[in-house]
Amino acid sequence: NAGVTQTPKFQVLKTGQSMTLQCAQDMNHNSMYWYRQDPGMGLRLIYYSASEGTTDKGEVPNGYNVSRLNKREFSLRLESAAPSQTSVYFCASTGLAGINEQFFGPGTRLTVL
Amino acid sequence: GEDVEQSLFLSVREGDSSVINCTYTDSSSTYLYWYKQEPGAGLQLLTYIFSNMDMKQDQRLTVLLNKKDKHLSLRIADTQTGDSAIYFCAESNDYKLSFGAGTTVTVRA
Numbered sequence: 051n052a053g054v055t056q057t058p059k060f061q062v063l064k065t066g067q068s069m070t071l072q073c074a075q076d077m078n079h080n081s082m083y084w085y086r087q088d089p090g091m092g093l094r095l096i097y098y099s100a101s102e103g104t105t106d107k108g109e110v111p112n113g114y115n116v117s118r119l120n121k122r123e124f125s126l127r128l129e130s131a132a133p134s135q136t137s138v139y140f141c142a143s144t145g146l147a148g149i150n151e152q153f154f155g156p157g158t159r160l161t162v163l
Numbered sequence: 164g165e166d167v168e169q170s171l172f173l174s175v176r177e178g179d180s181s182v183i184n185c186t187y188t189d190s191s192s193t194y195l196y197w198y199k200q201e202p203g204a205g206l207q208l209l210t211y212i213f214s215n216m217d218m219k220q221d222q223r224l225t226v227l228l229n230k231k232d233k234h235l236s237l238r239i240a241d242t243q244t245g246d247s248a249i250y251f252c253a254e255s256n257d258y259k260l261s262f263g264a265g266t267t268v269t270v271r272a
Contacts, residue, residue, distance in 0.1 A: 054205075081258050090171060092251060092264040093206070100258045108259070140205055149194050150255055154205030 051076050054155035056141050062161045063131045071126040071158050073141030081144050082124035083108075083152065084116060086137040093140065099124055131162045167263035169252050174269045181239040183266045185252030188233060192254040195228060197237045200249040200265070209250070210237070244270050 054075045063069060075082065080101045085093040085108075095108030099118040113135060115127045124143075128135060138159050142152040169185040187195065193214055198206040212219045212226045212235070219226045225238040239246055247270045252263040 083259075090264055092167075093262040095259060098259060142205075144258075149211055150260075151196075151208045151211075152206075152260060154207070156203075156205050 053077065054141055054143055054153050056139075056155035056158050058158060059156065060159050062163065063128075064163050065132060067131050068127065068129050069131065070128075071139055071141075071160075072123070073125065073155060074123045075141075075143040075153070076122065077143060077145065077153065078121070079143035079145045079153075080121070082118065083142040083144075084114075084124070084126045085140045085142065086110065086135075087140060087157075088137050096126065096139075131160075133162045136160060136162045166261045167252055167254055169263040169266050171264060172267050172269070174271060175242050177242060177244060177270050177272050179242055181237075181242045181246065181268055181270075183237045183239075183250050183252075183268070185235040185237075185263055186233055187235060187252070187254045187261075189254050189256055189261070190230070190233065192256065194255050195226075195235050196253040196255070196260070197224075197226065197235075198251040198253060198262075200251065202248075206251060239268075242268075242270050244272075246270055 057072045083098040084096040097116040099105045102121045141155040144152045166188040175181045196211045197209045199209040223240045227236045249265040251265045253260045
């Protein structure tokens, strides 16, 4: 099992450009999440999908959109990138059974110039 | 997240014990967690405690929970250089987790 995979690992954008971050999990998990990590601020939830076919806003959704393409895949789109979106983005998933452990991908480091 | 607070830095000598503290706000959390992030990697669950427990021990790790004060701590005994990482406290809320800002632990020789 690959667990949670994310592409790309690194990306540099110019202000106003768009891009989609991809995430996939092979653990048959129902719920998936997108976080951003900034120094001194921990992880902040951008969007989440409790189950296939549903998406909800998290703490910092402005400037982002998401698509839960199927049970495996959950993508994050920046329509018009801004320097404030420079961050490390993590995707996570959980099956919600037992202790509700979230499994994280390796992250995408995004720089917006 | 603003609901979970922890100090940002801890420096400890190799072989000593490390104690990382955390305060949380949601008294309905079923589980409380400690995640570890090594450089350049995602977070991994290190340990957790069920909300009706006061203490959990797992090899070198001891988790203490004070529900009255909403205080959670993680003690790492005999700290090693491989323990250098960022440690995140997290509380559960429905489908979501709220994370603290993370404590960067530096182990010095």
